[in-house]
Amino acid sequence: MTSIAISTSGLTRDFPSVRAVDDLALEVPAGIVFGFLGPNGSGKTTTVRILLGLVEPSAGSATVLGHDIVNEADAVRAASGALMEQAGLYERLTAEENLLFFGRAAGMRSADIAPRVRELLGPLDLYERRGELVGTWSRGMKQRLAVARALIHRPRMLFLDEPTAGLDPIAAAELRDDLEKLVREDGVTVFINTHHLAEAERLCDLVGVIRRGRLIAFGHPDEVRGRVGKRRLEVVGAGISNELVAEIDALSHVQSAVLDKGRLRADLTQAARIPDIVRLLVDRGVDIEEVRRGSESLEEAFLALLEGADEAGLEIAQEDPDAR
Ligand SMILES: Nc1ncnc2c1ncn2[C@@H]1O[C@H](COP(=O)(O)OP(=O)(O)OP(=O)(O)O)[C@@H](O)[C@H]1O
Numbered sequence: 001m002t003s004i005a006i007s008t009s010g011l012t013r014d015f016p017s018v019r020a021v022d023d024l025a026l027e028v029p030a031g032i033v034f035g036f037l038g039p040n041g042s043g044k045t046t047t048v049r050i051l052l053g054l055v056e057p058s059a060g061s062a063t064v065l066g067h068d069i070v071n072e073a074d075a076v077r078a079a080s081g082a083l084m085e086q087a088g089l090y091e092r093l094t095a096e097e098n099l100l101f102f103g104r105a106a107g108m109r110s111a112d113i114a115p116r117v118r119e120l121l122g123p124l125d126l127y128e129r130r131g132e133l134v135g136t137w138s139r140g141m142k143q144r145l146a147v148a149r150a151l152i153h154r155p156r157m158l159f160l161d162e163p164t165a166g167l168d169p170i171a172a173a174e175l176r177d178d179l180e181k182l183v184r185e186d187g188v189t190v191f192i193n194t195h196h197l198a199e200a201e202r203l204c205d206l207v208g209v210i211r212r213g214r215l216i217a218f219g220h221p222d223e224v225r226g227r228v229g230k231r232r233l234e235v236v237g238a239g240i241s242n243e244l245v246a247e248i249d250a251l252s253h254v255q256s257a258v259l260d261k262g263r264l265r266a267d268l269t270q271a272a273r274i275p276d277i278v279r280l281l282v283d284r285g286v287d288i289e290e291v292r293r294g295s296e297s298l299e300e301a302f303l304a305l306l307e308g309a310d311e312a313g314l315e316i317a318q319e320d321p322d323a324r
């Protein structure tokens with residue numbers, strides 16, 4: 001039996017002008033990396049703040065590692081590490097002093113902290129630099145240190161709120177690699193907020209998509225992408241006629257095909273075979289100059305999911321796994 005790390009039911013939070021979290025029902029199995037995906041203002045941070053007992057829910061309930069988030073908030077916080085939107089480091093202390101401080105604050109003995117500092121900073125390539133003032137560090141280094149800080153007391157639950165926000169693409173990729181190394185240890189459960197679908201795909205075993213406080217999709221990243229993830233084909237060449245485009249548009253695995261400034265642009269289902277379509281074009285006498293293919297970018301798929309949520313009636317995938 002898989003145990004459940006996080007369970008929420010009807011979880012709701014109203015602010016004066018907005019319902020930030022709306023009837024959220026979520027179950028996150030223990031020991032996995034869960035990605036909570038949503039655009040700005042969708043309720044990700046508020047959800048984590050509720051789970052950590054920093055904000056009270058207006059309605060509904062939740063448990064983290066079996067502890068009720070309202071009545072047992074202290075137990076939740078003791079068992080959790082969190083990296084919120086602010087890194088929360090002391091800039092005038094060294095990296096090591098920061099970790100000592102936070103380790104002590106979490107109730108660790110100093111003698112246990114030193115080996116833990118080495119264990120965490122080693123893989124992050126920061127151990128040799130542990131004596132430097134954090135204020136002199138780059139944002140990427142600080143963010144890596146903030147992850148170490150969140151893990152210092154070996155929490156069984158780790159919350160990461162947009163850990164790569166504000167990092168350049170290289171620093172972000174490095175941090176993702178580091179997270180991968182760190183969070184796979186000890187069966188820690190990770191709840192990571194992000195609006196970056198590629199990041200979720202890289203790190204997460206399971207994702208939930210939140211939009212205006214409501215969960216609109218839940219599943220493996222591939223599944224979530226597959227629900228909307230179209231593949232796209234673009235062909236540049238001479239002799240692409242409207243009739244030919246209409247013929248392609250009618251193929252069963254083609255969702256839509258249009259002629260745009262002489263080029264064919266088609267959205268395909270996952271099952272479509274691009275070589276077959278190219279062959280058809282060649283057979284019909286098209287003089288092909290360029291074929292551009294590729295899955296629709298993950299970002300696009302994510303946006304489509306968010307935009308289409310209303311019309312497509314995409315409710316919670318958990319409850320309706322056959323909905324396509
Ligand atoms: N303390 C608060 N008081 C009033 N409104 C709030 C408060 N905290 C959050 N909100 C509102 O709740 C909604 C959700 O905000 P939240 O910060 O949870 O979103 P988010 O998904 O984390 O966004 P981002 O990606 O920008 O971090 C927003 O409309 C926000 O303005």
Ligand SMILES: [Mg+2]
Nearest residue numbers: 044045046161
């Ligand atoms: Mg946020």
